[in-house]
Amino acid sequence: MINGVCAIVGRPNVGKSTIFNRIIGERKSIVEDTPGVTRDRIYGKVEWLTKEFRVIDTGGIQLADQPFQKEIEMQVEIAIEEADSIIFIVNGIEGVTRDDEHIAKMLIRSKKPVILAVNKIDDNHLLSNIYEFYSLGLGDPIAVSGVHGIGIGDMLDALVKTFPEKNRRDYEGITSFAFIGRPNVGKSSLVNAILNEERTIVSNIEGTTRDAIDTPFKYEGKEYVVIDTAGIRKRGKIYENIEKYSVLRAMSAIERSDVVCVVLDGETGIREQDKHVAGYAHEAGKGIIILYNKWDSVEKDSYTQIEIEKKIRNEFIYLGYAPILFVSALTKQRVHQILPLIDEVHDYSLMRIQTNVLNEVIMDAQLMTPPPTHNGKRLRIYYASQVGIAPPTFILFVNDPELLHFSYKRFLENKLREAFNFTGTTLRIIAREREK
Structure with missing residues (x-):
């Protein structure tokens, strides 16, 4: 918190x-x-x-x-x-x-x-x-x-001592989600499309939304809160790349969300700031969905979606686990699929793996591909345990934590994703020395 x-x-x-x-x-x-x-x-x-x-x-x-x-x-x-x-x-x-x-x-x-x-x-x-x-x-x-x-x-x-006594995670037991992204990518329009009513201001002027607007609502008997992140208003003549700085308000919304929807603009394509903003959601360990908005404005043929998805994967390598949905807030194309996907991703982020099953997967991975040696020493994983959810967090008890190279950690993460469905959720793997 x-x-x-x-x-x-x-x-x-x-x-x-x-x-x-x-x-x-x-x-x-x-x-x-x-x-x-x-x-x-x-x-x-x-x-x-x-x-x-x-x-x-x-x-x-x-x-x-x-x-x-x-x-x-x-x-x-x-x-x-x-x-x-x-x-x-x-x-x-x-x-x-x-x-x-x-x-x-x-x-x-x-x-x-x-x-x-x-x-x-x-x-x-x-x-x-x-x-x-x-x-x-x-x-x-x-x-x-x-x-x-x-x-x-x-x-x-x-x-x-100066911090206010407030809880930035306000919606226990209710699925909360946020839309984050550059100004003018259609975050407020997507909120309105989901709510099916004009509850937030929608405008073509970048930075219309000043504050994070939390809207509780029900859908098919289930409670949700959608957090519409704010843009940054323009004050006088400013840096033309001001959008690359507009992540702070999004960060408070990320902290209070279970699932974060990273909204990309189908008209302007992917920009560096998209990766910058999405990185904070990834680092926070939130469930993540990539929404490619304004799909109705994109000139396309039968290969366009495949090509754009490939480009998104190349640009957001660290978000390989995040599902991609091509939507249009204007025509509401596939908007009805967003909430079910949010539920799915949220459920995966809360998933717990039985310890014996987890250790089978980790041990099989070691046998299949032994860790590389470093300065004549080889990593040995004795035991694995899941110690947290949202995101699922695993501790590996090893002979020397320094021997867990990031590439082998990524290999183990991929093996966990192959064995269990962790769609849309970050995994955290921590190495600790086994007590002697």
Whole structure:
């Protein structure tokens, strides 16, 4: 369960990406001693003091007229708007700057909780540098060092206390699903086609839907909730590729959904952003269906569907398990097939495999194709157990977890999919050393 969303903001070159990487425990954000390296928002998932939250790394804000500065500032505004809390990073060596004051005013206007982290306080003799930052009017500064990890725990302790007491998974026992995708691919139109009534705004203007709209409904006696994810509105003259940033609202809907429908536009075809957005649903371990919308607008012959399906599989290699449905929200072609497919995928994501049957499949796979050797050592799988659902999660007890190469993990996943029907659902395979 996600307890909150945090945005990391600050001017360029204060160490935002270093602190982001320190928090999430991996080098996911580019770190370079050059202002403006991080231009778009980058996301990570963090657990701290039993709380799970999303953290967003943002580009640096500055008053100087720099390339992409308007676009970066708008992305930061979007991140602030969507976040529950903010970590504001400042440079403890350089002191308060006009850019810091500009950002502080922006944060005060947002009325969001702000943790003021003074970075680059690498040893005690620099501690007195933090007092200057009281002038920003954002409360008590916290001394941190992104490079050395000093003060990061104190910063996160303060952060998790600011998260609202809310459950982002609101529909226990009811099948919930979301439509995600680029602006203007027909998400709201598909919602209306399923509901058979005009419950959400439909327009040709990109970004009409501002918020996630949750609509409970019944179909053939079964309860559902459809979550219509929001687009991002245009504010003045913006980056023409703004759609590639419009995933944050979709992420909250993904978290609250059992099944995610990735909507592709049959008129414009597949874009890079489609893969970017779908990747979050895959990483979240949700059931996934690919809907190729506006099928009525596509010029086609008897081979078109086969060719497009092949292209989708090539572009979305990591979604090889997801079923593809060619639909039209306008003519309602195959729309009636969406809910039964959602039920099917949801059921598969909740499936449990008997331990003895699971181990038969894993052991047969090892006998058929033994794991490759690495530095003279070979992986040995002693025992397998399913430890979770939604997504189905399996633990392999092995001689050395480091020997489970991703290619052999993929081989085992394929064997599990051959043996059991996991259509539309991610599988997670975790290796653990067997206790001696």
